[in-house]
Amino acid sequence: MLAFACRKVDSPAVNLEDENGLDFLGLIAMMDPPRPESAVAVAECISAGIRPVMITGDHRITAAAIANKIGILTEGTEAVDGTVIDSMSDEELREFVPRVSVYARVSPEHKIRIVRAWQERGNLVAMTGDGVNDAPALKQADIGVAMGITGTEVAKDAAGMVLADDNFATIIRAVENGRGVYANIKRAIQFLLSGNMAGILTVLYASLAGLPVPFAAVHLLFINLLTDSLPAIALGLEPQSEDVMHQKPRPRSEGILTKQFLTNVGVEGLVISIATVIAFHIGLRAGGVPAGSTMAFATLCLSRLFHGFNCKAARPVLFTRKFFNNRYLLLAFAVGAVLLGSVLVIPALEPLFSVAALSPANLGAIVGLAFGSMAVIQALKALRKN
Secondary structure (H helix, E strand, C coil), rough: EEEEEECCCCCCCCHHHHHHCCCCEEEEEECCCCCCCHHHHHHHHCCCCCCCCECCCCCCHHHHHHHHCCCCCCCCCCEEEEEHCCCCCCHHHHHHHHEEEEEEEECCHHHHHHHHHHHCCCCCCCEEEHHHHHHHHHCCCCEEEEEECCCCCCHHHHHCCEECCCCCHHHHHHHHHHHHHHHHHHHHHHHHHHHHHHHHHHHHHHHHHHHHCCCCHHHHHHHHCCCCCCHHHHHHHHHHHHCCCHCCCCCCCCCCCCCCHHHHHHHHHHHHHHHHHHHHHHHHHHHHHHHHHHHHHHHHHHHEEEHHHCCCCCCCCCCCCCHHHCCCHHHHHHHHHHHHHHHHHHHHCCCCCHHHHHCHHHHHHHHHHHHHHHHHHHHHHHHHCC
C-alpha cells in the first residue's frame, strides 16, 4: 500500500520543509497474487505426502495471507518471523520446524538452518529460490530448484534443477513423472526376475525328480530374446497410475528389492513354474521327451507373455480397462504370440527350434495353462488387497 501527496513549491531547490503541509491525494494498493494453479499444485503436494513450507522476506501478515489462500498454512501450523529462529538452538529448531508452514522476514542464514533442520529429521528437502541470497540454501538442500526466467545466475549455478517456466506446478509434474518412471523400472525388473525364476524352478524340479531337461538351449535363447525383451520394454512405457500422486514417499533407504517385492517375485515365479511343469508332464505322457520339452517351452514362453499384464499394477487388472491401456504391451504380446505360434505350427521351423508337432488338444492345454497362471496371480493380488 502506497500513499501519495503533493504541494506546490516556489523554488526548485531541495528543502526539507517542503515535505510538510502536503495535500493528500490517495492510496494505491499493489498485489502480486499467486498463480491460479498454485493452490491445485499445493493440494497435490500434500496428497502426495510432500510438506510445502513458505520461506519469504515479506511481512508475516502478507505471507500468511497468501499461504492461507493457496493451502500452505493449514490448521495446526503457524507463521513466524525469522527473529524467532535467532533465539533457538539447532536442536530446538529441529523440534520446532514441523509446527511452522510460513517463515517471514528471513535471512539467508535462517534459510540454511531451516533446510538443515528438516534434513536432520530424516527428510528429503527441495528448496526453490531465485536470488543471490537463496544460493546457500539451494546448495544445502538435497535438490535446489532455481527459477529459469527471474532467477540469477548465482542461484542457477547453486541449484540442481532450473525451472524453465518459473512455475511451482512444474515441480509437481516432475515429481509425478519421476514416480512414474521409478514404478515402471520396478515393473520391468519384477517381470524379468519372476519370469527367470519360473525357468529356474522348472529346471530344478526336473533335476530333483530325475526327469529329462525340459528346455533345449535354443528354447532358452528364444525365450530370452522374445519374452524378456519386448514385454519388459513395453512395461517401461506403462502409463502412470491414476493414484501415483496419492502415494506417500518411500523411505530414502528403501531399495527396489524389498522383502515384499522379492516375495511377489518368488510367488509369481512359482505359479508360472507349476503351469510349466504340468505342461511338461502332459507332453511326456502324450509324446515322450520331444513333446514334453515342446509343451514346457511353449507354456513358459506364453505364460511370461501373459505375465506382463500381471506386472502392470499391484491390483488386479484382468477384466478392467487398465488391462488394455498400454498399447505397447498389447503389441508385444501379439508379436510374441504370433512368433511362438509360428514356431509351433510351421513344420519347417520344428527342427530349427527343436520342437515337436503337437495335437490341437495339447496346443489348447498350453493356452489354458498359460492363461491360468495369469488368472491365479491376478486372484492372489485380489486376495492380498482384500
